[in-house]
Amino acid sequence: xxxxxxxxxxxxxxxxxxxxxxxxxxxxxxxxxxxxxxxxxxxxxxxxxxxxxxxxxxxxxxxxxxxxxxxxxxxxxxxxxxxxxxxxxxxxxxxxxxxxxxxxxxxxxxxxxxxxxxxxxxxxxxxxxxxxxxxxxxxxxxxxxxxxxxxxxxxxxxxxxxxxxxxxxxxxxxxxxxxxxxxxxxxxxxxxxxxxxxxxxxxxxxxxxxxxxxxxxxxxxxxxxxxxxxxxxxxxxxxxxxxxxxxxxxxxxxxxxxxxxxxxxxxxxxxxxxxxxxxxxxxxxxxxxxxxxxxxxxxxxxxxxxxxxxxxxxxxxxxxxxxxxxxxxxxxxxxxxxxxxxxxxxxxxxxxxxxxxxxxxxxxxxxxxxxxxxxxxxxxxxxxxxxxxxxxxxxxxxxxxxxxxxxxxxxxxxxxxxxxxxxxxxxxxxxxxxxxxxxxxxxxxxxxxxxxxxxxxxxxxxxxxxxxx
Amino acid sequence: xxxxxxxxxxxxxxxxxxxxxxxxxxxxxxxxxxxxxxxxxxxxxxxxxxxxxxxxxxxxxxxxxxxxxxxxxxxxxxxxxxxxxxxxxxxxx
Numbered sequence: 001x002x003x004x005x006x007x008x009x010x011x012x013x014x015x016x017x018x019x020x021x022x023x024x025x026x027x028x029x030x031x032x033x034x035x036x037x038x039x040x041x042x043x044x045x046x047x048x049x050x051x052x053x054x055x056x057x058x059x060x061x062x063x064x065x066x067x068x069x070x071x072x073x074x075x076x077x078x079x080x081x082x083x084x085x086x087x088x089x090x091x092x093x094x095x096x097x098x099x100x101x102x103x104x105x106x107x108x109x110x111x112x113x114x115x116x117x118x119x120x121x122x123x124x125x126x127x128x129x130x131x132x133x134x135x136x137x138x139x140x141x142x143x144x145x146x147x148x149x150x151x152x153x154x155x156x157x158x159x160x161x162x163x164x165x166x167x168x169x170x171x172x173x174x175x176x177x178x179x180x181x182x183x184x185x186x187x188x189x190x191x192x193x194x195x196x197x198x199x200x201x202x203x204x205x206x207x208x209x210x211x212x213x214x215x216x217x218x219x220x221x222x223x224x225x226x227x228x229x230x231x232x233x234x235x236x237x238x239x240x241x242x243x244x245x246x247x248x249x250x251x252x253x254x255x256x257x258x259x260x261x262x263x264x265x266x267x268x269x270x271x272x273x274x275x276x277x278x279x280x281x282x283x284x285x286x287x288x289x290x291x292x293x294x295x296x297x298x299x300x301x302x303x304x305x306x307x308x309x310x311x312x313x314x315x316x317x318x319x320x321x322x323x324x325x326x327x328x329x330x331x332x333x334x335x336x337x338x339x340x341x342x343x344x345x346x347x348x349x350x351x352x353x354x355x356x357x358x359x360x361x362x363x364x365x366x367x368x369x370x371x372x373x374x375x376x377x378x379x380x381x382x383x384x385x386x387x388x389x390x391x392x393x394x395x396x397x398x399x400x401x402x403x404x405x406x407x408x409x410x411x412x413x414x415x416x417x418x419x420x421x422x423x424x425x426x427x428x429x430x431x432x433x434x435x436x437x438x439x440x441x442x443x444x445x446x447x448x449x450x451x452x453x454x455x456x457x458x459x460x461x462x463x464x465x466x467x468x469x
Numbered sequence: 470x471x472x473x474x475x476x477x478x479x480x481x482x483x484x485x486x487x488x489x490x491x492x493x494x495x496x497x498x499x500x501x502x503x504x505x506x507x508x509x510x511x512x513x514x515x516x517x518x519x520x521x522x523x524x525x526x527x528x529x530x531x532x533x534x535x536x537x538x539x540x541x542x543x544x545x546x547x548x549x550x551x552x553x554x555x556x557x558x559x560x561x562x
Binding site for chain 1: 483
């Protein structure tokens with residue numbers, strides 16, 4: 001029997017969709033994804049209710065589904081990240097049930113351990129054959145790695161592949177095999193390429209960002225970790241990319257031959273691979289077209305599953321092999337707890353992603369961020385939401401100097417010996433408040449709208465309701 | 470100092486503010502403040518503006534602040550500049 005099905009709606013019906021089910025989605029198409037909204041539209045047309053969305057991440061492009069949250073089609077969300085209006089909608093209490101945030105590594109652990117039971121996985125695939133062998137590397141909607149979709153495909157009861165580039169059987173270079181796929185749907189477009197990957201990654205020219213990046217790279221240089229076999233991860237933010245640029249200069253000059261970069265892969269990390277700084281790139285997610293192209297052509301650039309990236313229950317994972325990671329923060333407190341979930345108003349604007357996973361795994365976890373952003377001090381007495389526990393953070397780097405977690409005395413000594421500007425975190429906090437003044441306390445609602453789980457399954461924090469005025 | 474005509478100072482760049490002052494009848498100064506950090510610094514922004522207005526002896530007019538996260542010193546400077554621009558009588562040639 002052919003797996004080809006005329007529409008997402010038909011595939012959902014064939015898959016036995018009914019009230020109360022959990023449907024899963026991956027976020028490789030990022031802010032260009034059209035498949036999640038198409039699927040929810042089909043659910044509404046079918047009159048299905050009480051659905052839990054298990055999405056590895058949600059973006060502004062998904063905002064049309066807020067109507068489905070309000071009418072009871074979707075009553076629960078489990079995700080690693082909720083950006084734009086999606087975060088604001090959860091904060092405003094538009095879901096009947098609490099949202100659940102998990103890290104990118106914890107999600108596959110709970111899928112495999114049965115704590116998340118996926119009834120139907122809907123996989124947006126930039127290229128597929130009629131049996132569902134599919135890949136993100138090819139096609140006009142190419143997104144590169146499909147790493148976050150792999151545990152879903154493996155463990156969901158039913159798997160629907162949605163593609164806009166159907167090719168002849170067999171698609172040899174598949175990421176997800178036909179053995180896991182029940183239905184294949186062809187649509188005109190699975191998304192807008194401009195939102196899927198950026199065409200270029202730009203490094204910040206802001207002198208504050210560059211100063212922070214330089215300090216971050218210098219701290220790695222003097223951490224004792226920068227030697228042959230070094231491994232590294234960084235995000236795609238302006239300052240963290242600039243840190244990678246400085247690190248590349250240092251590695252080439254010192255002739256350090258690194259082992260691997262984990263990512264979130266950008267053109268800059270590809271450049272480091274091709275310059276010989278690293279042997280390989282382990283790729284759960286491509287951020288730009290250069291990364292997609294590299295995944296196609298560089299044998300040392302390897303697509304990996306979310307499980308292998310960071311699952312705490314996998315027999316081993318890449319996150320645990322990392323030497324140094326550079327991460328961001330919206331807030332950090334004097335115990336080094338980091339918030340990447342809520343903004344200065346207490347409204348959800350993101351989520352952990354892999355933040356807490358790699359912080360726990362890496363030998364050196366660096367938080368790099370400006371001391372003040374639009375008057376708001378980075379350092380607070382207590383973060384509004386704990387996304388990553390302070391016990392897993394080693395170093396905060398700002399343009400006014402760096403603060404070492406007192407738990408890592410060896411690092412502090414090394415950085416001081418290198419004459420880097422090491423200061424107490426409270427001193428940095430006072431410096432910012434001296435300029436900005438102390439902010440008025442946040443006023444949050446009583447109702448809990450989201451649980452933030454830690455990667456070991458424990459409750460890390462809760463986010464309370466906040467309606468924007 | 471007296472507000473004679475509408476005037477502006479500042480920009481809408483991050484960490485700056487745009488201040489508009491306009492003449493108004495009556496014996497009070499009206500403040501209209503909009504800020505991306507209203508919840509955390511709304512009181513401080515108004516305080517910075519008031520202190521500047523009072524120190525310049527302005528007793529009537531409307532002060533509109535569109536704030537993008539400016540520090541108090543920036544707010545004070547923008548408000549003062551806008552008022553000084555507004556206090557100059559139009560020269561008709």
